[in-house]
Amino acid sequence: MPCEARDPATFALLDRVGVVEGMHVLEAGAGTGSVTAWLAERLGADGRVMSTDIDLVLHAEMPPNVILRQHDITSDRLPAEHFDVVHARAVIQHLSDPAAVLGRLYRALKPGGAMVIEHDAREQGRDLNAGAPVLGWMRDLAMEDLEVVSTTEPIEPAGEWIVTVGRKPAAGTATGAGI
């Protein structure tokens, strides 16, 4: 089932996390860009979405406030402390060292910024505890306001999603932890 079936829940989640006009957001492993397109509209002309994927062949055309980059999230450079929100859906769990990728995403976040990681539990043997490692890695990074949400309804078409959200400590409160 395509990940786009999850879009309405993803948009509600990003709204709840506090994605608002004028922000800079990283959409990592964007696929077709369905989330990027929503972000571009929500962020408006003063906001920016950096939409990345290792392969842009499926990525749709985007409005001018989208910076499209062919980019390997495991190795290519990201701007430091730049984004208000970083979001990756159905991406990091496919990579050989997801904890290291989480560390890279963390470094790209501004102090006080939010990280939102989503994955489909069906790809991990329907294990609804599969979000636990992401939560642990966020803890190792000394992230705050940690939250894990598992959704089993509706099972179709949107899958069984696990969402892990954390926030980088605001400037002056970081403990210096990192992967």
Ligand SMILES: C[S@@+](CC[C@H](N)C(=O)[O-])C[C@H]1O[C@@H](n2cnc3c(N)ncnc32)[C@H](O)[C@@H]1O
């Ligand atoms: C299952 S798709 C999810 C696409 C999109 N995030 C969504 O939810 O609609 C996984 C995406 O991750 C991308 N990807 C895989 N490895 C990557 C890497 N090392 N760096 C960046 N993107 C990667 C793939 O090209 C693919 O577009």
